[in-house]
Amino acid sequence: MKCGLKTLAAAALLIWPLSVGAGVYEDMMHAIEIDDQRTVAELLRRGFDVNTTTKQGESLLLLAARSGKPSVVQTLLAARPNLNARNAHGETALMHAALKGRDDIVKLLLNAGAQVNHPGWTPLMYAAVNNHIDVAQLLITRGANVNAPAQNGTTALMMAAREGHLPMVLLLLEHGADVNYTSAFGYNALNVALDRGRREIAEVLIRAGARR
DSSP states (O other): OOOOOOHHHHHHHSSSSSSSSHHHHHHHHHHHTTTTTHHHHHHHHHHOOOBOTTTTBBBHHHHHHTTHHHHHHHHHHHHHOTTOOOOSSSOOOOHHHHHHHHHHHHHHHHHOOOSSHHHHHHHHHHHHHTTTTHHHHHHHHTTOOOOOTTTTSOOOHHHHHHHHHHHHHHHHTTOOOTTOOOOSSSSSSSHHHHTTTTTHHHHHHHHTTTOO
């Protein structure tokens, strides 16, 4: 009788005791990579620290969110991880889910209490970069500050204008984005749109009251 890889992995976990060695770490990383929720759950049950990070400082939750594994995300959330752990670039699991447009994972993280607003780059900005309208709407519904600036003064509206995402620009304006917000470096959404040759977006911003 043939056994699947997941069944064999789960059986091995029941036979051999959990250790903190590199082998168990690699087992967890592989289980997340192949969406093996059963093995992830068993490793956690046997004592694997849900807040373990990679050498790059990325949490298990961030890895699962970025790779689009909702069942693994759910399993990790049940173990009560640090929802807002950041990697070396200041990114959270919610930010990566927003960047990928995974509204299913965004919902899971928000329902668990992940932060929508925090200093620096935000999940809404990450959604704006790739024009993920559904995710942006969800984040705004959950209280995302549409005018929050990143460290360099960039806002979600500026990111949408820069990338040429008219639907995102319209959504943000509809929800109160400040069309004339100017960074400490003296640029605003209209400047960004003009610099990138986004004429249609520039016209929309001007009609909304943007000043050069």
